[in-house]
Structure formats: structure tokens, C-alpha cells
Amino acid sequence: MPVEALLGDTVTRDYSRKLTLFNAFARPELRQAVASLGLTPGMRVVDAGCGTGDMLGVFLDEVKAAGVVVGMDLAAAHTTAARRANSPETAVLQANLSQPPLAAASFDLAWSVNTINHLRDPLAGVKALAGLLRAGGRVALGQSGFLPDMYFAWDSRLERLVTEAVRQYYRDRYQVDERDLTSTRALTGLLRRAGLGNVKVQTFVIERLSPLGAADEEYLLEAIFRGTWGERLRPYLAADDYEELTRLCDPQHPDYALRRSDFHFLQTFTLASGYV
Numbered sequence: 457m458p459v460e461a462l463l464g465d466t467v468t469r470d471y472s473r474k475l476t477l478f479n480a481f482a483r484p485e486l487r488q489a490v491a492s493l494g495l496t497p498g499m500r501v502v503d504a505g506c507g508t509g510d511m512l513g514v515f516l517d518e519v520k521a522a523g524v525v526v527g528m529d530l531a532a533a534h535t536t537a538a539r540r541a542n543s544p545e546t547a548v549l550q551a552n553l554s555q556p557p558l559a560a561a562s563f564d565l566a567w568s569v570n571t572i573n574h575l576r577d578p579l580a581g582v583k584a585l586a587g588l589l590r591a592g593g594r595v596a597l598g599q600s601g602f603l604p605d606m607y608f609a610w611d612s613r614l615e616r617l618v619t620e621a622v623r624q625y626y627r628d629r630y631q632v633d634e635r636d637l638t639s640t641r642a643l644t645g646l647l648r649r650a651g652l653g654n655v656k657v658q659t660f661v662i663e664r665l666s667p668l669g670a671a672d673e674e675y676l677l678e679a680i681f682r683g684t685w686g687e688r689l690r691p692y693l694a695a696d697d698y699e700e701l702t703r704l705c706d707p708q709h710p711d712y713a714l715r716r717s718d719f720h721f722l723q724t725f726t727l728a729s730g731y732v
């Protein structure tokens with residue numbers, strides 16, 4: 457495993473389906489976040505930890521044909537998916553963002569979402585991204601709420617237990633504890649420690665009500681209920697709590713949370729940026 461991997465990323469790891477589902481789900485808020493950066497045609501953008509490359513086309517829309525958009529990711533399966541999802545003029549590199557194979561001082565924006573928190577040395581990662589920027593360029597770090605910070609509209613006791621169960625799962629699977637995970641919330645401090653100035657932060661709320669659209673239901677059911685909770689949480693919950701959660705997450709059950717008329721979901725997406 458490379459030294460940077462805190463949450464288990466490797467060249468061969470593949471969670472592309474989860475990434476595609478998240479980007480389809482959060483697309484309106486991600487677009488809003490990009491729009492807040494005020495990109496102009498001709499700018500040069502690198503998406504570090506681009507995953508399945510779902511944001512590359514959004515950047516291309518902003519910088520147009522005169523601009524340049526490059527995606528970079530460690531995982532082969534993710535870069536393959538990113539190449540497939542984008543036009544050939546968008547370069548996608550399989551590389552470690554802490555040692556980027558790109559010319560120094562050649563970009564206007566280094567964008568990195570939900571990735572810096574995967575590195576063992578996030579400061580080195582941000583410094584490497586800052587090194588890619590020309591004078592006046594900006595690093596923008598995005599972070600969606602960690603799973604334990606998601607809010608569903610069901611009983612708060614079960615939500616608290618599920619949150620704790622997810623934390624325990626992370627402790628056991630990756631040997632990271634809450635302090636390791638929450639320290640990455642200090643995005644603004646990280647940018648400042650990397651020597652960036654004029655640091656700004658803005659949080660977008662991803663808020664969904666029933667009836668849900670298809671992308672919303674797919675993400676919450678597949679990526680969260682099945683991919684993140686499901687069997688994984690059984691060892692960490694009392695039997696009756698696990699059963700209740702299973703009922704709420706089961707599309708065949710009348711209690712299925714995503715089709716309840718009181719379904720109301722909140723998650724945040726925070727974008728922090730700083731200039732060289």
C-alpha cells in the first residue's frame with residue numbers, strides 16, 4: 457500500500473460505481489461549487505483525485521476549448537472510467553497527486569474533492585498541488601460530510617447508533633479513529649499551513665425530500681444503505697436495532713425510508729480555497 461493511503465486506496469482499488477453514484481446525486485451542488493470559483497475561458501484546471509472523472513466535463517464547460525482540463529488519480533480502474541466518460545481532449549493521468557507528473561506553475565486551479573482526507577500526509581499533498589499553480593492560481597479542496605455526519609429523518613437514537621457503528625467499522629477496517637477523520641475538516645488550516653493566502657470557505661447543503669429523483673434514490677440505496685451500511689454494521693449494532701435499520705433500508709418493506717412521505721435528508725459539501 458502506498459505510504460499516502462489512509463483509507464485504503466491503492467493503484468488496484470476500484471470503487472468507481474460508488475463515485476459515479478455520488479457525483480450523479482450531488483451534481484447540482486457540485487456545479488454550484490464550481491460556479492462559485494468564477495473560472496473563465498482559457499483557464500487551466502487539474503482535478504487531483506478525479507475518481508471517475510465526472511467533474512472534468514463541468515470544468516470544460518467553464519474553461520471552454522481555449523482552456524485545459526486534466527484529471528489525475530491513483531487508481532487504474534478510476535482513470536479508465538474517467539477516460540471512458542470524457543472526450544479524448546481531456547487528459548487523464550494515473551498518478552500520485554503528491555508527486556504529480558505535471559509541469560510546475562502551469563495551472564490556474566487545482567481542484568481536489570474527498571481526496572486529501574485519504575492521504576497520510578495531507579499537507580504534503582496540498583503543497584504538491586500548490587506547486588502546480590501559476591501566480592494567482594488557487595487550490596480548492598472539497599469535502600462532503602463524512603458518512604457519520606449524514607442526517608436522515610428517522611429516530612435520532614437509531615441515527616446516533618448507526619453513526620457510532622460506522623465509526624467503529626472505520627476503526628476496525630482502516631485503523632483510523634475519529635480524530636484522524638475529523639482532523640481533515642480543518643481544510644482552511646491545511647491550506648494556510650501549505651502557505652496559501654486569501655483562504656475562503658463555503659458550505660453547500662445537499663438537501664433532499666421525498667419524492668426522490670432516480671439519482672438520489674440510487675445513491676442512497678446502493679452506496680449508503682447497501683454499500684456502506686448493510687451487513688457491515690451488523691456486528692456493531694444490537695440485533696433489534698440492526699433489524700430496524702434493515703427494515704428502513706429495504707425497498708420491499710412498507711417502512712422503507714426513501715419512500716416515506718417525511719423523508720428529509722441533509723448532507724454538507726464544503727469547499728475551501730486558497731491562493732498561491
Ligand SMILES: C[S@@+](CC[C@H](N)C(=O)[O-])C[C@H]1O[C@@H](n2cnc3c(N)ncnc32)[C@H](O)[C@@H]1O
Nearest residue numbers: 465475505506507529530531552553569570571
Ligand atoms: C473518495 S474518492 C473521490 C474521487 C472524486 N474526487 C469524487 O469526488 O468523486 C478519492 C479518490 O482519490 C484517489 N486517490 C487516493 N490517493 C491518491 C493519491 N495519492 N493520488 C491521486 N489520487 C489518489 C482514489 O483513487 C479515489 O479515486
